[in-house]
Amino acid sequence: MTKATTASSRILSLILLAVVACSVGVDASTSATDLQGEVLVSAAASLTDAFGEIESAFEEANAGVEVILNLGASSALREQILEGAPTDVFASADTSNMDQVAEAGEVAGQAEIFVTNLLQIAVPAGNEAGVTGLDDFAHEDLLIGLCAEDVPCGEFGRQALAGAGVTPAIDTNEPDVRALLTKIEAGELDAGITYVTDVLSTEGTVDGIDIPAEDNVVAEYPIAVLAGAPNPDAAASFVEFVLSDQGQAILTGYGFHRLDD
Template sequence: MAASRMVVVALCALTLAACTPSVNGELLVSAASSLTDAFADVETAFEAANPEVDVVMNFGSSSSLREQIIEGAPVDVFASANTSNMDQVVEAGEVDGGEIFVTNLLQIAVPVGNPAGIVGLEDFANEELLIGFCAEAVPCGDFGRQALENAGVTPAIDTNEPDVRALLTKIEAGELDAGITYVTDVLSSDGAVEGVEIPGEFNVVAEYPIAALVNAPNPDAAGAFVEFVLSDEGQSILASYGFSSP
């Protein structure tokens, strides 16, 4: 899996080098935690095609990144794991509007070997199990609760984590029996956790918007980065991590 991703990145860099206009300087990108691994490869390919640009990634929950932007943090590009946080940044006048660049689905994540024998969402009502969620204000927490509501399950939650990466870390360590993350998180764990499917009738499609900020410190590089993410090359990298095109 890792080798195939590197091939995708290398091909993208070679292709873009011939067609991307020259940009330079530092580029500040605030992106949802669930994009951490995929955007690391996006950064590599973009910098290879634009060697005078230094991309600085800031990963966190979409809600915390939203607040940072509204409070005046210098940011060139915002990539959110849901539309509501982007909408609030639009309402604050920080961006003109976001464009959906990928979608994602939820999946139950369990420790290797699934020691608690988790089979589905119904297990989240079992008070004898250690169940983790993302905080309700975080997209993965909001979507996870929607999925349980769709299934008619009232969860017995033991912990609410600040973002999906923090939740995944506890599941990997065996501190939790299960949690609801994204399909892409289970895939990018490279076997550190296992996934249990959530039926389509209960699952929730997460739409990820991206936008350059109105007052981006480096508007040219910001526009080029957004264009790259939306391009066939950028979409190929994201698809290799399990994201779907909108």
């Protein structure tokens, strides 16, 4: 008993020591700029590459801040936020998921549209199946993938197909746009509907086939600081950076469109 108590108090003091050491570490990292700490940014999977670059640029401008990107389907990110995940910024690939977060009172101020994106048919490089347009999505013998129905790219993709009067012969509903893209890239699927920006990001392993403007869907991307943001100042600064000329230039470099385009 006494031995156990001694051992446990030893462990306890070790833990305490570790905790103290950690907090001292945080204090020591305080830099000259006012902003500091972590900013957790939950961003749509389609923003993966662009926000990766924005993260580096923002951290370069704010030495005390560390941006942590949490990437996934906007619908999945929405659920995390609504279940109380401590998130600073939410960047969604559609307005519907942002609206649901706002309706729950989780948005601080107002969400702002920061870019738009267009859909494109994505096929493996070389397009062996000879896909030419949305009509081919009805072919039973082609392997067709879409994003799951509640993921923005899945919703928009279905809207485009419905607009073109095509009932797709779907073989898989992928959990997010990057998962879909990976399977097209691997040649396991003959065609899918992703964003123009996703096709661009593969640098040649996936070919894009344009969807005519009358069937295409313009995806509007809203961004907002969240009401429960643990680091609201840095969060606001991050959003400001995304909306700035520098941020917008990074985004257009990945194929996104500015609002005034």
